[in-house]
Amino acid sequence: MTETNEITQHDAVEQFILYWGDMGSQWGVNRSVAQIHALLFLSREPMNAEQISAALGIARSNVSNSLKELVGWKLIRRVPIPGDRREYFEAETDVWEMAMRIAQGRKEREIDPAAAALTACVEKAETEKNIDPVILKRLLDMQDFMATTNSWYEQMLRVPKPQLKTLIKMGDKVLSVLKIARKGT
Amino acid sequence: MTETNEITQHDAVEQFILYWGDMGSQWGVNRSVAQIHALLFLSREPMNAEQISAALGIARSNVSNSLKELVGWKLIRRVPIPGDRREYFEAETDVWEMAMRIAQGRKEREIDPAAAALTACVEKAETEKNIDPVILKRLLDMQDFMATTNSWYEQMLRVPKPQLKTLIKMGDKVLSVLKIARKGT
DNA sequence: CCGTTATTTCTGTAAAAAATGAAATAAATA
DNA sequence: TATTTATTTCATTTTTTACAGAAATAACGG
Structure with a gap:
């Protein structure tokens, strides 16, 4: 019952994620981290690790570590979703x-x-x-x-x-x- | 007849080069580039590739490429030394x-x-x-x-x-x- | 407690980046 | 032009980093 988040349907979003990931490399941030950040930055709803993993096609463990790093930078935060014990994350959008x-x-x-x-x-x-x-x-x-x-x-x-x-x-x-x-x- | 530049004798200089090189990695600049920059930043005289290679113990070819990168960043410049056909470099010190x-x-x-x-x-x-x-x-x-x-x-x-x-x-x-x-x- | 589901840690592998040494090129002089 | 000397390019090795998949741990619900 993993709800799909239609966000990745948009071409522009996909392109942004790709560009951002690649930019990250130039910047000294690894691609996974940058892509996850880009995805969450554009997503209107918080997402869980499973969804992110599916959306970007990267390993679940990698998502876990990348999320931790992004939290460390305070670029994303955990948001509790009532009635769901999985961890959801949303990005700072300002x-x-x-x-x-x-x-x-x-x-x-x-x-x-x-x-x-x-x-x-x-x-x-x-x-x-x-x-x-x-x-x-x-x-x-x-x-x-x-x-x-x-x-x-x-x-x-x-x-x-x-x-x-x-x-x-x-x-x-x-x-x-x-x-x-x-x-x- | 490669004149030695006594600069590397100083402990403080050596430490600075080491720290700076290592900082570079954190920064996305490779160690050789950062070390060479540190060395030239502290050297009172311009140095040639051979001297740099000897002072830092890194390959001559590596020095050549690193110098090119530093020149690209305009952090160092070539200075002609009269009567010497080797290329000498000095760093911007401001x-x-x-x-x-x-x-x-x-x-x-x-x-x-x-x-x-x-x-x-x-x-x-x-x-x-x-x-x-x-x-x-x-x-x-x-x-x-x-x-x-x-x-x-x-x-x-x-x-x-x-x-x-x-x-x-x-x-x-x-x-x-x-x-x-x-x-x- | 036991089974289930979510998350993290660990280990090996693949990919990328840095650094070397040798070969090639270029520059200068004799 | 031949010879020496300086510099660059290239192929290879070494080192580092990113990533995946499996195993371990933790969190919960019955």
Whole structure:
């Protein structure tokens, strides 16, 4: 009694899933994960693992692991369906929210560890007596850059979405409003 | 007569190269490429392929290909050394410039193709007669998001570095200056 | 508890990516 | 033009990652 979800009937949906899966590879996300995300992003109803497996033709176990990863990124969430003990999942469909979750995930997984590693290097460099000052400066510059952008990011995270959108939509106009000169003004 | 570059003597440098290489993997950049970049980033003198190969213990051919990739990203450039017919390379050492080059590269390789694919899907969806309006809306939302952020990015690229730094350093203070309310204000 | 159904973990295999060493090409000089 | 030296290309091996299918575990309903 596995209800079929007519979503995969649409050509456009199928194409989107294919493209998205492939894009994922370029991005460092594996195809299964990206495809499942694409499917759930477009599905109007939550889906269970069995349905996803059938819709995409990928192994049930693979679906299970991929779902776990997507949950880890907070791009999908479990939704309980009354009277059904299977687990259903739905995707975050607000694209801004989605982007922020991805940014957050990448920061945690990629940026933060890099920053930590860098700190360790700087510490080591500072204890080395005959360290070349040029080298030390470059490490410090990099560290400073990371600290600055990290702090910027933290602040942006705290900005409510509507204001953030306004800001983005203003683009480089903020410069003139702030009386910061920009090229060709 | 391959002059040794004493740079790899420093423990801190070696550690940085190792960390950076490993970070690269997480990032979707292969280890060789990341290590070479790290090495050149810290080296005060330009280096040739032979020296790099020796310093990192990786195959000469691998160095050649990796250098080509780094040049493609504009993270390093060839520098002619008078009286030496070998090719020498040096890295961009301004971290802001470096970040912008990486951003530009990722946009071209990851974002732009995604946007194109998305456009194709939207077009297909719009021609399908019985397309679910919810699905179409989600595709359009995504497309709109991409267009917005893309335009923002283009504008930011045109902002001269010093102003950009100012802007980043201001962080969420721009909101108050622009009279856009923010949480806790 | 026992049988049933859902989910996860584990193990092997297939596919993809990275890296090497050798061969080929190109560039320079003598 | 022949010879040396630098660089690139190519075929092969190694390493890593993705995936499937089976087995194990867990969750529930009778």
